[in-house]
Amino acid sequence: xxxxxxxxxxVHVDGGVGFVTFNHPxxxxxxxxEMWRALGDVMEAFSDDDTVRVVVLTGAGGKAFASGADxxxxxxxxxxxxQRQSYGEISGxxxxxxxxxxxxxxxxIRGYCIGGGxxxxxxxxxxxxxxxxxxxxxxxxxxxxxxxxxxxxxxxLVGPARAADMLFSARQLDANEALQCGxxxxxVEDAALESRVTEYARTIARNAPLTxxxxxASLHAYARYTQQSDLAEVERLxxxxxxxxxxxxxxxxxxxxxxxxxxxx
Numbered sequence: 239x240x241x242x243x244x245x246x247x248x249v250h251v252d253g254g255v256g257f258v259t260f261n262h263p264x265x266x267x268x269x270x271x272e273m274w275r276a277l278g279d280v281m282e283a284f285s286d287d288d289t290v291r292v293v294v295l296t297g298a299g300g301k302a303f304a305s306g307a308d309x310x311x312x313x314x315x316x317x318x319x320x321q322r323q324s325y326g327e328i329s330g331x332x333x334x335x336x337x338x339x340x341x342x343x344x345x346x347i348r349g350y351c352i353g354g355g356x357x358x359x360x361x362x363x364x365x366x367x368x369x370x371x372x373x374x375x376x377x378x379x380x381x382x383x384x385x386x387x388x389x390x391x392x393x394x395l396v397g398p399a400r401a402a403d404m405l406f407s408a409r410q411l412d413a414n415e416a417l418q419c420g421x422x423x424x425x426v427e428d429a430a431l432e433s434r435v436t437e438y439a440r441t442i443a444r445n446a447p448l449t450x451x452x453x454x455a456s457l458h459a460y461a462r463y464t465q466q467s468d469l470a471e472v473e474r475l476x477x478x479x480x481x482x483x484x485x486x487x488x489x490x491x492x493x494x495x496x497x498x499x500x501x502x503x
Contacts (some may be wrong), residue, residue, distance in 0.1 A: 248298070251287075256292070267304045267355070284341070285340055291341060292341060294343075347367040350372050352375070375388075375405055379498065380485070380489065381486075383479030396421055
């Protein structure tokens, strides 16, 4: 058993399938810093465990996969570009462990899959969603800078124009629209989600592990082949967002449950 140091992430292995459950339902599974840290630990352990053939990511409580980063922590842990770097080292390790996992990763999405939650789902190889799922990236409503890697991953999946639509408007897509644009691969009735995903995962788990590993390596190589190398200006603009008055206003407005008033500085 993996020692996680938090009860906000649950883990179990069944029939060659490793299940990772975001367990923060009182906040719609908003991902806290301790959850990011635990996610890195779990994915690194699963990557090295030959008994785990497939990984399934899901959320507890029935209302959300993950509703994004836990914004209630931002004033203390992510209020400036400097803090963003420290926060990003921990969350980045969790995402890298997901991306680098040599085994198939599935996302089982019920309810909200928003912001950082969608970033996590995009790191999976295949996504299942219920008919009532809602997917979106609200960065533009908060004033934060959305990392290049997340933008690039989204654009590669759904195309630059649809990625622009999602990011500029910050709107939420329903499951049917997400299916049509390729954001998810399968839309499943709510009552059938667990059985469908588990059956699919076990089908994969019965396949040849070395073949799966080679396929995953090929997919990783394809993603790297189209990666840009000179991103200094992009990174400068992202840092500018985190040090802006608009970002402070976005955080305050979220906590005060009101519409933000952005001034472009």
